[in-house]
Amino acid sequence: MYLTKEVKAEIFKKHGGSESNTGSTEGQIALFTHRINHLTGHLKKNHKDYNTERSLVALVGKRRSLLDYLKKKDIEKYRILIKELGIRK
Template sequence: MASSTSVDKTQIISDFKTHDSDTGSADVQIALLTARINHLTEHLREHRKDFHTRRGLLAMAARRRKLLNYLKKHDLEKYNELLQRLNLRK
């Protein structure tokens, strides 16, 4: 029942996993959050007054920022690679 513009979680997980059964590493979580943030950003361009979605988007961005800070502190190489793969600036 997902729309054609929704996030394809299985594809993202398979692209960013670090081992075969990986579904929750920081890399995967950041990639999933980035996809959802991009999806909601497009939604908010059309529906400017949807403040409930805006609040959720800000919470997701904050969660992604915290995960990126964790990754930066623990594995700087992986952090830089992930920023490049996801086209994030920092």
């Protein structure tokens, strides 16, 4: 599996502050970005996988909502996070 406990812990440690802070907005956005990148690679190989495509669109929408929330709460954290993750906006 592409998303092991260790990978998740590393993502939350880097972006969420600590491994146990799994509810932080920054950590969730980073986790969604990791999953989006994985699904995008899968869809490049399997372009007729419509269920995965639908899941990807839903995940992008969730990430967009969290990014809007973070932008409203703390614009500096938002700018730093999109630069680190390489998200266009």
